[in-house]
Structures are given as structure tokens and as C-alpha cells.
Amino acid sequence: MSATSGSENSVTIRQLDHSDQQVIDQMFPLLQQLTTTVQPESIAMALDHSGTMVFVATKQSTLVGTGSLCWTACLTGVRVHIEDIVIDRAHRNQGIATRLLTALVDAAQHQLHAKSIDLTSRPDRVAANALYQKLGFVPRDTNVYRYQPTSPQ
Template identity: 45%
Template sequence: MTDITRLIVATPEATQDIAALVAQLSSDAPAPSQADLAAILASPTNDMLIAQSEGVIIGMTTLVTIRTATGSRCFIDDVVVLDSHRGQGLGEALIQAAIRLARDHGAKKIDLTSRPSREAANRLYRRLGFVLRDTNAYRLVLTT
């Protein structure tokens, strides 16, 4: 049985499981350390949702809540399910849990991004009611 819950504590096991998911999600993103994960979990703007089976984290997403002068909105980021567990509805369960949590936070909008090459993910987002926006997405990479 798979449970969808909020990750509360950055244990060594959780850190290891999250590192495996991050490696699958991005080839150039470094895995978070246990201290990094603890900081993510401690932030009042973040809710990390996990899919867990038999004590192992097999999927995750992070819901970020932003409060500005124009209102509250949320952003869903880092949606990933281990390859070995795909096709079981876990991505949908994670997104549905994030939507419920966003409503609980009083958000009026939820944004997310996805690479066009992630065809299955994009189909899922559209099926769940997300609409592709006609907008430009900009990024400034800050180097140290």
C-alpha cells in the first residue's frame, strides 16, 4: 500500500530516497544533503509531499505557497515517481494531494512547469485541469 503524506523530518533514509528521486528528475541538479532537506522542510512556504511504500519514498512533489500583495498562489515543483513505480497513479495522487493542500492554504491559483518532452506528465496535468498558458518563462542563472 502506498501512502501520500507530508515529509516532516529529514532522516538519513529520507535524504537518501529523495536523492534517488532528484537524480531521476534532473541530470544536473545536486542531491540535497540532510541539512538541505531539513531547511526545505523547515520553510513555512514549503510542503514536501511524498509517496511512500514499505518505508521507502518512491515519489515526491513540493508545493510552494507564495503570498503577495495580489493574493496567495501555489507552485508545484519537482514532481517525480521512481521509474519502477510509474503507471500506478502515484503522480496523480501526489498532484491531487497538492491541490487539496493549496486549497487549504487559501490559494486561488496553482502554477507548474513541465518540459514538453515529459509527454505523460503533460497529459496528466491537462487531465487534472491545468491549462497551458501563453506566457514567457524567463530564468537568470546565478553563479557563485
């Protein structure tokens, strides 16, 4: 899947694979704009995982955004989570996040036949939350729980 517009500075949205090492090499610094806990080996793990699709937004050969679809085949249908949406600070407010999310939703619906598509976002990410709602995501009335396993000793 690829989506481009016509100008020389156009943004291409596509699924990433191991063959594009130039873009993969740019992934770690971009993800650090989202969280400081990211590990370089997590990128390879995501690309290798059969339940994950990593999408990228590029301008020519420069990585300007990324997002992932993570899915699980449950007894009640395929459930998809959108994860790790990051647009490079220098390229925000240009519609890239909208195009990236649209591509992710399209892949979840048409390739994975998802019964639902979820994402989470911290309340302090006001612009991101407004965008998600503008694109049709609605807050769920549910509790989200997290269990933090202890490190092996």
C-alpha cells in the same frame, strides 16, 4: 494529511517532516531521476523553509514518489507552484502521480487558500504534460523568464 488504500502494497501520500529520516535518506537518489543538479543540502533547506511543503508517496517504508508545494504570499493573494514531481521509475504507471498531485492541489486549496496553482514541465515530458492537463491544469499564455545569477568569485 494521509491517503492510503487497503492492500499490503498500498501507497501512502503524506507531508514529510524531519522526523522521518528513513524516507529523507531515500530522497536524494529519487530526485536524481529528475535532475542531476540536485544537492543533498537542498532537501534539508526545503524541509526547513516556511514557504515549502514536501509531500511523499511511500509503499511501506520505501519512497516511491515526491512533490513539493512552494508558495508566496503576494499582494494579490497566495500563489502556489508545484515543484519537483518525481515518481520512481519502477513505480510509474500505477496512478501514484495522480494521487500525489491530487494531494498537492488539495493542500494548496484547503490549507494555503491558493488563488492559483502553477507548475512547469518540459515539452518533451509528454506523459507528464498529458496527466497535468487531465487533472485540470491548462497551459498559460505567458512568458517565463529566468535570470541565472553568476557565481561569486
